[in-house]
Amino acid sequence: MGMLDFLNGKLKCIVCSAEAPRKAMVVGFYEKKAAVCRTHMEQWEASGRKCSSCQSTVSGLQEVAFQADRKGFGHADCGGIRLQP
Numbered sequence: 027m028g029m030l031d032f033l034n035g036k037l038k039c040i041v042c043s044a045e046a047p048r049k050a051m052v053v054g055f056y057e058k059k060a061a062v063c064r065t066h067m068e069q070w071e072a073s074g075r076k077c078s079s080c081q082s083t084v085s086g087l088q089e090v091a092f093q094a095d096r097k098g099f100g101h102a103d104c105g106g107i108r109l110q111p
């Protein structure tokens with residue numbers, strides 16, 4: 027199975043393996059698709075939007091990516107899977 031598993035219309039989170047509908051997820055596309063619970067992104071935003079790669083803040087104008095190797099969010103320029111709005 028790939029990083030994104032479609033299960034009866036639900037997506038599987040690559041952080042916690044929870045299954046939830048598309049609208050509860052943020053989804054990235056970069057060759058492979060990846061789904062992450064919105065709650066993980068909300069927690070990341072609440073904790074100051076620190077890039078998991080370079081540890082500096084991701085500003086609202088910078089593109090966000092999910093860095094699967096670190097199970098965290100960060101700058102798209104620091105690598106990872108770019109998130110779709």
Ligand SMILES: [Zn+2]
Pocket residue numbers: 039040041042043044062063066
């Ligand atoms: Zn999750």
Ligand SMILES: [Zn+2]
Pocket residue numbers: 077078079080081082100101104
């Ligand atoms: Zn960074």
